[in-house]
Amino acid sequence: MITPILVYFIIFAYLPMVGMWLAFTKFDFRLGFFKSPFVGLKNFQYLFKSGIFSRLIRNTVLYNVAFLLGGNAAQILCALFLSDLPSKRFVKISQSIIFLPYFISWVLVGLFSYALFNIDNGVINTIFRSLGLSEYNFYLKPQAWPAIIIAIQIWKGLGYGSVVYLSVISGIDQEIYESARIDGASKWQQIANITLPMIKATFVLLVMFNLGSILKGQFQLFYQLVGNNGLLFNVTDIIDTYVYRSLVVNFDIGMGSAAGVFQSVFGCILVLSVNALVKRFSEELALF
Template sequence: MSKVFLFLKKLDFKKHHALYVMALPAVLVLLIFAYIPMFGLIMAFQDLNIAKGIFGSDFVGLKNFQFLFTTTDAWVITRNTVCYNVVFIFLNMFFAVLLSILLNEIHSKILAKTLQTQFIMPYFLSMTVVSIIVYSMLSLNNGYLNRMLMALGYNKINWYMVPKYWPFILVAVNLWKGVGYQAVVYLASISGISEEYYEVAVLEGASKFQQALYITLPHLKAIITIMLILSIGGIFRADFGLFYTVPQNSGPLYPVTDVIDTYIYRSLTTLNNAGMATAAGLYQSIVGFILVLAANKLVTKVSPENAMF
């Protein structure tokens, strides 16, 4: 109790009451939308009956998890979720760093700001808008790509019925939408690098490539590490809009577009199985948490100064 009292005393509500009042809305939002819903995790261990409610439904132990992992869908959705996210993480990081270095070389402020705005704009588009843009490109009868194919003498492709093209389409859409935002984050870090490093490098005869390799990249190591750790933590979570809205929820594409998040949604809306959906969500959270700890532990071993905690 004495430790609790000392902790409350350090908070000093009277002295910092204005700051606590300003923080209160954020704390309430976090409490209502992040912590209180955690009580719903009990559904992962129940055969949920809506009429009986959470506290009246029968407990089934780990049967929801057993059913989830014994279905053929478990391997498909886990494989798709992990593989796509691994590709997204490293491709986005590579192109974002490359783009930030190129933008940093533009000396015209007007041109630089214009290009930054254009590259970051897709990030703020909703996936509904993105899906419409993609559909305008891939529509069977009126899509731009099919028109180009027909103009070149090839047959039209029913893109929404052929799975083999979609891994490339989804990767391209993800890059187009997300790389600009990451590039601006890296660019902000680059802008903090002292110009003296580059001036000395020029005097020593270093090329632009050598400057980027030996000056820019080492200074970006900390922010790259932090973003990598955070990304690894979300490797079992997929962008629902990207995998559900963009492919138009097309059944023939499920083998390459179905991920854990879309599977949870279908479990709720089609199968009416809230227990299994909750089990899948809990599975995501636990694995993601373990991955964050593992990634941070690895960084601590290799480069302790860049670890998050």
């Protein structure tokens, strides 16, 4: 039963992994894939050249952690409400609408956020001015951006993510709730004692999947919101945007692959250790 799946992954995922070899070569079209000269770790150098690499790692990791925690908290909250509000009509409409941002491309999100935050005729500054408050030049000051970026990411993933939790909640046996109610448990107690424990496995699954890609980032999110505004880079630059800026003028196959390999190795080590840790506490929750 599982054979076709294994074959699929061998052919379409494992075979192409030889491509990581490119990260260690200087590619030459005449020589092709395996005969291009081996250059060791030279392709990785540019990552460290600027001396800001540790900051990039910090930003990338912190953003991903914030996306993970904030995103899941919001999604769980929505799922809890949506699964329990009495008006089915309201639930249906609301559920459909919170899925809409998922379909809005990052390009459009970028356009909207400029319309919202710019100093000249941005919505927020217009409101500030009409209230007699002093204006706030978002695009010159980095402080507000982490919050903005995290909020937008949560907003965009809300519908998609809450569907996962909704379907898990809908799978919980109703009898458990009924007996809890008969025992006099309040709504909040039911949530805390029944629902949340039941969705724990899903949350752990999400965490594990995100850890593997903790150094990878939503390139489009950052690129469309911040673009080439260097003033904001200190707090908005992640590895992917840095690599993009470095290579956009002069793309090099080897250097492009090198960044990916670095991110993967880091993620792999992290996941393996966290999985081992999780396994200690609960065999059930571990991924493998």
